[in-house]
Amino acid sequence: MGYQPIENYGIIGNMHTTALVGMNGSIDWFCYPRHDSPSVFAAILDENKGGHFSISPTLGDRAHRQFYWPETNVLVTRFLADCGVGQVIDFMPVGLSEGEDGYHWLVRQVSCIRSSMKFRMECYPAFNYARNDHSTQLSEGGVIFKSSDLNLGLVTDIPLKQDDKGVFAEFTLAAGESAVFILREVDCEQGCGLPLNPAETRQVFEHTVDYWHRWISKCTYKGRWRETVERSALMLKLLTYEPTGAIIAAPTCGLPETLGGERNWDYRYSWIRDAAFTLYGLIRIGFTEEAGKFIDWIISLCPSYSEADSQLQIVYGIDGRTDLKEEVLDHLEGYKGSYPVRIGNGAYDQTQLDIYGELMDAVYLYDKYGSPISYETWINLYKYIDWVCENWHIKDHGIWETRDAKQDFVYSKLMCWVALDRGLRLAQKRSLPANREKWLKVRDQIYMDIMDKGWCEEKQAFVQYYNSHTLDASNLIMPLVLFISPTDPRMLKTLDAIMRSPQQGGLLSNSLVFRYNTEDYSDGLDGEEGSFNLCTFWLVEALTRAGKGGHTERLDKARLIFEEMLSYANHLGLYAEETGTSGEALGNFPQAFTHLSLISAAYNLDRSI
Numbered sequence: 001m002g003y004q005p006i007e008n009y010g011i012i013g014n015m016h017t018t019a020l021v022g023m024n025g026s027i028d029w030f031c032y033p034r035h036d037s038p039s040v041f042a043a044i045l046d047e048n049k050g051g052h053f054s055i056s057p058t059l060g061d062r063a064h065r066q067f068y069w070p071e072t073n074v075l076v077t078r079f080l081a082d083c084g085v086g087q088v089i090d091f092m093p094v095g096l097s098e099g100e101d102g103y104h105w106l107v108r109q110v111s112c113i114r115s116s117m118k119f120r121m122e123c124y125p126a127f128n129y130a131r132n133d134h135s136t137q138l139s140e141g142g143v144i145f146k147s148s149d150l151n152l153g154l155v156t157d158i159p160l161k162q163d164d165k166g167v168f169a170e171f172t173l174a175a176g177e178s179a180v181f182i183l184r185e186v187d188c189e190q191g192c193g194l195p196l197n198p199a200e201t202r203q204v205f206e207h208t209v210d211y212w213h214r215w216i217s218k219c220t221y222k223g224r225w226r227e228t229v230e231r232s233a234l235m236l237k238l239l240t241y242e243p244t245g246a247i248i249a250a251p252t253c254g255l256p257e258t259l260g261g262e263r264n265w266d267y268r269y270s271w272i273r274d275a276a277f278t279l280y281g282l283i284r285i286g287f288t289e290e291a292g293k294f295i296d297w298i299i300s301l302c303p304s305y306s307e308a309d310s311q312l313q314i315v316y317g318i319d320g321r322t323d324l325k326e327e328v329l330d331h332l333e334g335y336k337g338s339y340p341v342r343i344g345n346g347a348y349d350q351t352q353l354d355i356y357g358e359l360m361d362a363v364y365l366y367d368k369y370g371s372p373i374s375y376e377t378w379i380n381l382y383k384y385i386d387w388v389c390e391n392w393h394i395k396d397h398g399i400w401e402t403r404d405a406k407q408d409f410v411y412s413k414l415m416c417w418v419a420l421d422r423g424l425r426l427a428q429k430r431s432l433p434a435n436r437e438k439w440l441k442v443r444d445q446i447y448m449d450i451m452d453k454g455w456c457e458e459k460q461a462f463v464q465y466y467n468s469h470t471l472d473a474s475n476l477i478m479p480l481v482l483f484i485s486p487t488d489p490r491m492l493k494t495l496d497a498i499m500r501s502p503q504q505g506g507l508l509s510n511s512l513v514f515r516y517n518t519e520d521y522s523d524g525l526d527g528e529e530g531s532f533n534l535c536t537f538w539l540v541e542a543l544t545r546a547g548k549g550g551h552t553e554r555l556d557k558a559r560l561i562f563e564e565m566l567s568y569a570n571h572l573g574l575y576a577e578e579t580g581t582s583g584e585a586l587g588n589f590p591q592a593f594t595h596l597s598l599i600s601a602a603y604n605l606d607r608s609i
Contacts, residue, residue, distance in 0.1 A: 014092035026054035051126030072212035084115030112173035153186035220286030223606035232595035245293030250588035256338035275362035357415025407465035461497035473535035486545035530578035537597035
């Protein structure tokens with residue numbers, strides 16, 4: 001079948017897991033039953049071995065259209081050909097309890113809209129990242145795929161044929177006719193179960209559509225780019241893990257930051273770093289329940305005060321597990337030959353000082369806009385603030401999780417300042433016990449340290465790490481966390497430096513921002529990477545704040561960059577982690593951080609223009 005561009009995919013899900021559906025009608029990525037479970041279909045990582053579940057017309061030249069049912073996560077893939085028009089509606093039922101029809105189902109409804117159309121369906125699972133063999137057992141109502149760890153049934157009334165990979169079928173539908181394929185976990189002794197009739201299928205579909213309509217109706221954002229913001233919110237909801245409230249960074253692993261390169265990571269976990277951005281983004285547009293569940297989960301990870309030597313990890317499994325040991329899947333070739341394919345994430349045991357600032361900022365926001373934190377929570381946080389006081393000066397791996405030597409990263413020091421600042425603000429607001437004199441002294445010490453060693457006179461900008469000459473887009477966050485005024489001369493000069501082209505020593509290329517220049521700084525990995533989408537939205541927000549108070553040229557620039565950035569979304573409004581030189585999506589897809597920063601940038605820009 002060949003590899004599709006990453007941007008050719010849409011996503012469906014049920015807040016337990018997700019699937020990527022290509023414009024050609026093929027599901028090329030699906031993990032079951034959880035986001036971080038082994039894959040069942042992984043053709044996106046190896047077109048020959050990975051497995052897929054495809055439905056598409058068999059004859060004639062055809063055009064593809066893909067769109068979401070309005071205000072839902074129900075995906076429609078439409079095929080337009082000389083012989084007729086057909087479509088596949090893909091969704092996972094949501095809002096159900098275990099035992100109800102639709103719970104943990106993947107539903108594919110194929111229909112013909114005009115004339116007639118012949119389709120071919122292929123269901124070729126490859127369990128456990130294509131490491132486990134499986135048997136294929138045809139039965140009444142479909143087929144059962146048996147592997148050592150998982151048994152899945154494909155339920156349908158379409159006759160199936162078996163081959164060495166799984167099952168396939170060719171069938172013709174006339175206008176108004178439809179066929180349904182349901183993939184679900186089965187008990188082998190009970191068989192596949194009975195196919196749904198048209199009325200039952202319609203009921204499951206309407207229940208799912210109604211759920212999404214009711215959920216998105218809670219969105220309070222009514223400003224410009226409303227549909228884009230709502231699509232970002234709908235996508236973020238898919239990346240939640242309902243049992244715990246965790247939000248994954250992305251639903252995929254191994255998708256490359258540059259084709260053929262080694263920067264291929266597993267993002268199916270939850271980062272502490274995302275906490276403050278998640279809280280801010282979701283609360284601002286009315287989704288306080290999701291924000292509350294996420295911060296409750298984050299707080300639950302904090303070791304108790306009595307565990308004096310325990311510290312936060314930077315990233316956790318969606319069930320709170322701490323061991324995310326990295327492993328290379330040697331048998332998979334990777335997307336378009338981008339090897340290695342990694343599962344797990346070796347950064348889990350890195351030192352990254354910034355997470356304490358992001359944690360405290362998230363707690364501060366939740367206390368302000370959600371619910372007041374408890375005494376027990378504050379006592380545990382107190383320990384972390386004291387720890388920052390004693391350790392803020394050490395070197396770490398930084399926000400970008402470099403695989404090279406530790407440095408005194410400016411962003412890390414900045415977020416240590418945030419940890420102390422938010423701790424002081426919380427203590428003041430709630431009259432909580434605090435080591436105020438010490439915290440205030442260290443907070444001010446960090447501030448002066450950043451101004452002294454994080455500022456480069458030669459570059460006239462804040463730089464990546466102390467006494468370096470390398471620019472870093474993470475410093476765009478400085479005015480966003482209230483460290484510095486957005487119109488402070490140093491901040492404005494940093495903006496100007498970043499907005500120069502890479503050839504001129506900056507980080508901006510055609511309205512797209514690179515996180516840093518890989519030629520200026522060795523991060524321990526070979527190869528280059530695309531521009532970082534979240535950094536582009538950070539630039540928009542920094543310019544927006546700098547543009548207030550009459551600086552209309554900066555505000556105009558912010559709007560121009562934002563609206564140009566919208567054109568780099570895929571046909572469904574989704575973003576990967578990065579954008580390549582030809583506008584292609586790179587890295588894991590879709591990425592939560594990008595969509596969170598989009599929401600924040602849209603919210604603040606809309607209020608300012």
